[in-house]
Amino acid sequence: MAEFKLKLRRYNPESGDAPYWQEHTVELEPHRSVLEGILQAKARDDGSIGVRCSCKAAICGSCGVRINGKPGLACHTHLDEALHTAKDGETIVVEPMGNMPVIKDLIVDMDAVHWKKIQRVTPWLINEEPIPEREYVVPRESMVDITQTMACIQCGACVSDCLSMEVDPLFVGPAALAKSYRFVGDPRDAAQEIRLKDLAEDPHGIYDCTHCFKCIEACPKGVAPMSQIMRLRRISGNDYHIVDRNNGDRHERAFVSLIRDHGLLWEAELLPRSYGGDSWFGKFHPSAGAELVSSLPAITKALLRGKVTPMGALKPHNIPAEDLKQVQRIYETVEGREERVEFNLYISGKDEDLAEAPATEEASA
Amino acid sequence: MPSHDVLIIGAGLAGQRAALAAAQAGASVAIISKVHPVRSHSVAAAGGINAAVSVDDDWRSHAYDTVKGSDFLGDQDAIEVMCSEAPKEVLHLEHIGVTFHRNDSGQLDLRAFGGASVKRTAYVADITGQAILHVLYEQLMKHHETVDRYEEWFVTSLIRGENGDCHGVVARDIRTGRMEVFAAKSVILASGGAGQAFKPTTNGLICTGDGIAQAYEIGACLMDMEMIQYHPTTLVENGFLITEGARGEGAHLLNSEGERFMEKYAPNKMELASRDVVSRAEQTEINEGRGVGPDKSGIYLDITVVPKKRTLEALREIVNIGKDFAGVDITKEPILIRPGQHYIMGGVKTDVDGQAPGIPGLYAAGEVACVSVHGGNRLGANSLLDTLIFGRRSGEHAAERAKHVEMPKVGLEKLHEDEQRIKEIIGRDKSGRRVSEIKDELGTTMNQYVAVYREEEGLQKAHETVRRLKEEAKTAYVDDQGTVFNQDVLGAIELGYMLDVSEAIVVAAIDRKESRGAQFRVDYPDRNDEEWQKHIDITRNGDDVPEISYSPVTITQWQNEERKY
Numbered sequence A: 001m002a003e004f005k006l007k008l009r010r011y012n013p014e015s016g017d018a019p020y021w022q023e024h025t026v027e028l029e030p031h032r033s034v035l036e037g038i039l040q041a042k043a044r045d046d047g048s049i050g051v052r053c054s055c056k057a058a059i060c061g062s063c064g065v066r067i068n069g070k071p072g073l074a075c076h077t078h079l080d081e082a083l084h085t086a087k088d089g090e091t092i093v094v095e096p097m098g099n100m101p102v103i104k105d106l107i108v109d110m111d112a113v114h115w116k117k118i119q120r121v122t123p124w125l126i127n128e129e130p131i132p133e134r135e136y137v138v139p140r141e142s143m144v145d146i147t148q149t150m151a152c153i154q155c156g157a158c159v160s161d162c163l164s165m166e167v168d169p170l171f172v173g174p175a176a177l178a179k180s181y182r183f184v185g186d187p188r189d190a191a192q193e194i195r196l197k198d199l200a201e202d203p204h205g206i207y208d209c210t211h212c213f214k215c216i217e218a219c220p221k222g223v224a225p226m227s228q229i230m231r232l233r234r235i236s237g238n239d240y241h242i243v244d245r246n247n248g249d250r251h252e253r254a255f256v257s258l259i260r261d262h263g264l265l266w267e268a269e270l271l272p273r274s275y276g277g278d279s280w281f282g283k284f285h286p287s288a289g290a291e292l293v294s295s296l297p298a299i300t301k302a303l304l305r306g307k308v309t310p311m312g313a314l315k316p317h318n319i320p321a322e323d324l325k326q327v328q329r330i331y332e333t334v335e336g337r338e339e340r341v342e343f344n345l346y347i348s349g350k351d352e353d354l355a356e357a358p359a360t361e362e363a364s365a
Numbered sequence B: 001m002p003s004h005d006v007l008i009i010g011a012g013l014a015g016q017r018a019a020l021a022a023a024q025a026g027a028s029v030a031i032i033s034k035v036h037p038v039r040s041h042s043v044a045a046a047g048g049i050n051a052a053v054s055v056d057d058d059w060r061s062h063a064y065d066t067v068k069g070s071d072f073l074g075d076q077d078a079i080e081v082m083c084s085e086a087p088k089e090v091l092h093l094e095h096i097g098v099t100f101h102r103n104d105s106g107q108l109d110l111r112a113f114g115g116a117s118v119k120r121t122a123y124v125a126d127i128t129g130q131a132i133l134h135v136l137y138e139q140l141m142k143h144h145e146t147v148d149r150y151e152e153w154f155v156t157s158l159i160r161g162e163n164g165d166c167h168g169v170v171a172r173d174i175r176t177g178r179m180e181v182f183a184a185k186s187v188i189l190a191s192g193g194a195g196q197a198f199k200p201t202t203n204g205l206i207c208t209g210d211g212i213a214q215a216y217e218i219g220a221c222l223m224d225m226e227m228i229q230y231h232p233t234t235l236v237e238n239g240f241l242i243t244e245g246a247r248g249e250g251a252h253l254l255n256s257e258g259e260r261f262m263e264k265y266a267p268n269k270m271e272l273a274s275r276d277v278v279s280r281a282e283q284t285e286i287n288e289g290r291g292v293g294p295d296k297s298g299i300y301l302d303i304t305v306v307p308k309k310r311t312l313e314a315l316r317e318i319v320n321i322g323k324d325f326a327g328v329d330i331t332k333e334p335i336l337i338r339p340g341q342h343y344i345m346g347g348v349k350t351d352v353d354g355q356a357p358g359i360p361g362l363y364a365a366g367e368v369a370c371v372s373v374h375g376g377n378r379l380g381a382n383s384l385l386d387t388l389i390f391g392r393r394s395g396e397h398a399a400e401r402a403k404h405v406e407m408p409k410v411g412l413e414k415l416h417e418d419e420q421r422i423k424e425i426i427g428r429d430k431s432g433r434r435v436s437e438i439k440d441e442l443g444t445t446m447n448q449y450v451a452v453y454r455e456e457e458g459l460q461k462a463h464e465t466v467r468r469l470k471e472e473a474k475t476a477y478v479d480d481q482g483t484v485f486n487q488d489v490l491g492a493i494e495l496g497y498m499l500d501v502s503e504a505i506v507v508a509a510i511d512r513k514e515s516r517g518a519q520f521r522v523d524y525p526d527r528n529d530e531e532w533q534k535h536i537d538i539t540r541n542g543d544d545v546p547e548i549s550y551s552p553v554t555i556t557q558w559q560n561e562e563r564k565y
């Protein structure tokens, strides 16, 4: 047994008062969860603390909160872990999730944001016809593959801190896009191309994600929403050759080809290439100019904050020839494969899982 | 006043399946749930769902296994319905999108489960319940125009009209505190189990027996209430479930001598004997000093014998549970488990169409109901099946019924009564006990005396305690005075439900003077078919005292035999 100090952000919409902080000291073993801490405070000190919860085992998806500023499930975070990340080294701070309006205390309005976005992606199977009399016969791996996205418990932790959503509240967002992969990756679905086109053409769709990794970090179930978004992009661009009006696909290709050519990003070349591909003429694509003008504020800001130096941006940043060769070898290996290899938790496991897996198990499994 | 042909209380598998079936049959439908539908406890079901879908299997074999698993207390007509309709239901789920895992030729893969004579459990890794629940919810979103959803609404009472029919419910919008009457031609209770009456339990905090108590309150009959399932593999640490799928994949149970002790108790099926048998074996090992872990109160579950790749693919969730909640890497070392409260076989008595006898317009399906397909002991992976088959049948039957009956005119008396009740709870001074304290004492008591091994003295003690707690609950106070998300006051109401359910359980357990299925009486250690192959029915006779009567077990093709695994 140890004592832990919890600081909860309270808010009572009926009081007319602003949110406030309330501290509780709870006594629990260190490997008990933050949720158990909150429930102890609720049972012993103040029954009015509002928090959604049921399973206590990271499966019902009710208890998404921010702990010490990071989104996650309260039942899936140990008290000692939380103490570790406490900013002052002793107080575990629990707040409601972000990007969604607060209803009361730790309870947010998920309908207004999260579920609306889920509904945006036509979240049901559109059957491949004819529907067979028995089950659809599909590759074994395909079902294991979409189990990773099926494992999403709709907790909203990824939505809470999605950078793109903060900037663009209309962004479809990590959870909904992961849900969309659940259908795009499902061989029984008949509408893959339509789904992809829809999400590629939507300016708030798959190309609106800024690769910030926050959703991967936040997700308690290994859904890795960002990875699913990248898969949607690959399938959209490479398999269905969908070239969207927002230039998301071309932009992505420009990134890839720049790194292949220079080993590092070359910002000044990025936009022109996004529009003209690798051809020299394409750089004069009229919309490239328009985009450049519209990006000026962002570029200026970046310059001001010292993120980019003018010389650095205009010149290609080259890396030593030996290193560049290494980079290009990666390209050769990856592009030389007959099939695209996709990382999947359920199929390939995590590195740590695989570390000691003896090769012979393959056969017996 | 919202009025619907069919009103469904609860949005777990049973409720959602009922809603979809009723809507498909053309009825106007609403579904009410005190939590968002995907938070319903069906989400926690891990291992899978049984159906004789394989061409080499036969539903009769499934039915026989179920009858035997029930220790000959299950009603065989209902079991026949469930098992014969199972393959069609599983294929339906597959067609609407459930991502059942496949074998190498791309067809449904099946895994072994306890008490089954062949592999017949379809699964999605070890998140089967979640996968099915989320896919049903996808369908509810698809059919949003035909099914009205009231998410985060708490039903406080069922309403019975003057003619005795069930006419609707009173419910509270948790978000605003507003109370409302819902009128309906039929009400389907699908509000799940009552595991929270025990501590520890594998059930979520929302499983508080609301539906069982609400039906009991208006005069419905409860059946098989003494039959409480203790699951053989729950974590010693905190009561979390390790799915039977683990043993289905080949995991072993070991005692302190490193012995696979199931050899002694079930030489043929070993770890895959039915749950009551395995739980008792474990408890015997522990009681006789061959337990492991701190104070020798556990048993080792050894999953390391399952190939690692298979574990990572098919038991991923328990790899995580082991790591996150017990600090054990199950692919490398055994994990400490013991029997823990898991499921309640009993519930609101119904026929095979979900109708509660004596109360026209009231249906029940899923864990809240007792058809009785599980009798004395439920087989693993038969509960998901039960929720879906009888959820669908109830939905269809209620939709049909709607064509012949008028929309009832419902008064507001019950609404006012419930509003008053809530006001009274909120207004209590702080002289009594805290709700959480009473709940704790109830859970601990039930788990001590109404567990794997039972005897008269302990059961009587439990009964006395429950009676006392019922008194104390009348003055138990809450802190929250508000209307928005007042979870505190709902907790007080739930406590009342749990106490009613617990009393029914204890009274039935005291009454059954034999050992059958999950009821093992140390003082009556044998099964006594002559006197006790019958259901115990419990009703409330006005004064809050349970009244006992009996009904026969329906037998069709399977005669009693000694139960050996």
Ligand SMILES: Cc1cc2nc3c(=O)[nH]c(=O)nc-3n(C[C@H](O)[C@H](O)[C@H](O)COP(=O)(O)OP(=O)(O)OC[C@H]3O[C@@H](n4cnc5c(N)ncnc54)[C@H](O)[C@@H]3O)c2cc1C
Residues within 6 Å of the ligand: B009, B010, B011, B012, B013, B014, B015, B032, B033, B034, B035, B037, B040, B041, B042, B043, B044, B045, B046, B047, B048, B049, B128, B129, B153, B154, B155, B156, B190, B191, B192, B193, B202, B203, B204, B206, B207, B210, B211, B241, B243, B342, B343, B365, B366, B367, B368, B380, B381, B382, B383, B384, B385, B387
């Ligand atoms: C950890 C675990 C693992 C399991 N694994 C398996 C398995 O592998 N295979 C298997 O067959 N079975 C399994 N079971 C059993 C099975 O999951 C349950 O019996 C089944 O899911 C119950 O479903 P249900 O629809 O009846 O109720 P639930 O899913 O519990 O739903 C109840 C619903 O009622 C609502 N509700 C309750 N009270 C009220 C109220 N007062 N007002 C409004 N709404 C209310 C709730 O919000 C919820 O929506 C498992 C159970 C547990 C606990």
Ligand code: SF4
Residues within 6 Å of the ligand: A158, A161, A162, A163, A164, A165, A173, A174, A208, A209, A210, A211, A212, A213, A214, A215, A216, A225, A226, A229
């Ligand atoms: S990686 Fe993309 S989807 Fe994920 S949080 Fe960042 S911006 Fe949002």
Ligand code: SF4
Residues within 6 Å of the ligand: A151, A152, A153, A154, A155, A156, A157, A158, A159, A174, A175, A178, A218, A219, A220, A221, A222, A223, A224, A225
């Ligand atoms: S993707 Fe992960 S974090 Fe996002 S809602 Fe699903 S489970 Fe939660």
Ligand code: FES
Residues within 6 Å of the ligand: A035, A052, A053, A054, A055, A056, A057, A058, A059, A060, A061, A062, A063, A064, A073, A074, A075, A076
């Ligand atoms: S309580 Fe269910 S996810 Fe935390």
